[in-house]
Amino acid sequence: MIQKKQRERATIKHEPIEKKSFKPGNVLAPVPAVLVSCGGAAGWKPNLITIAWTGSVCSDPPMLSISVRPERYSHDIIQTTKEFVVNVPSIRQAKATDWCGMVSGRNEDKFAGTGLTPEPALKVQCPIVMECPLNIECSVQQSLKLGSHTMFLAEVVAVQVSSALLDAKGRLRLEKGGFLAFAVGQYFALGRSLGRFGFSVQKRKKKLRR
Numbered sequence: 001m002i003q004k005k006q007r008e009r010a011t012i013k014h015e016p017i018e019k020k021s022f023k024p025g026n027v028l029a030p031v032p033a034v035l036v037s038c039g040g041a042a043g044w045k046p047n048l049i050t051i052a053w054t055g056s057v058c059s060d061p062p063m064l065s066i067s068v069r070p071e072r073y074s075h076d077i078i079q080t081t082k083e084f085v086v087n088v089p090s091i092r093q094a095k096a097t098d099w100c101g102m103v104s105g106r107n108e109d110k111f112a113g114t115g116l117t118p119e120p121a122l123k124v125q126c127p128i129v130m131e132c133p134l135n136i137e138c139s140v141q142q143s144l145k146l147g148s149h150t151m152f153l154a155e156v157v158a159v160q161v162s163s164a165l166l167d168a169k170g171r172l173r174l175e176k177g178g179f180l181a182f183a184v185g186q187y188f189a190l191g192r193s194l195g196r197f198g199f200s201v202q203k204r205k206k207k208l209r210r
Helices: 002-010 073-081 091-100 110-114
Strands: 034-038 047-051 054-059 062-068 083-088 134-145 150-161 180-183 186-189
Touching: 034 073, 034 091, 047 062, 047 073, 047 091, 047 110, 062 073, 062 083, 062 134, 073 083, 073 150, 083 150, 091 110, 091 180, 091 186
Parallel strands: none
Antiparallel strands: 034 047, 034 083, 054 062, 062 150, 083 134, 134 150, 180 186
């Protein structure tokens, strides 16, 4: 009976839907827009690159991936040093995030150009971006040439978070980060919460009797 009620709550009311064929392409959206820092070792100067193609790939060990075009300046840096930091910006860093994707580190000091602050990482030699609420330090385990991009698979070796994202009990509250999303060539602020993971099967709380 309980499972039946859970299914009923999760059932979608169908309305007429029309589908049309569309050309194959990178239409998965929204995705995070992040600032990846690299360099600061092996003779490479610190650099930033804007990445929209990133994602979690494993939980034990914690791993993520980023995909970078071989012609990008940061590609050779990461290929050589085998490390990078995924700095997750908030809407306050939206303009800086966009600018770092429009200019090349070969010609520009992106930290100086944006006013962002490079600070030492805990486990890797490349800097973190101090202003970004979340900094994920990564060690490259494997690189895959996939065509237009190289995918770097990396283990998360350290994480730094803004104290504003921790509640009184020390729990991480990422919903307070004000993070960016990227879709169809545009940046978006994340909207309202629709429920916690598992809300579709959560038992309804009984109203307290007076």
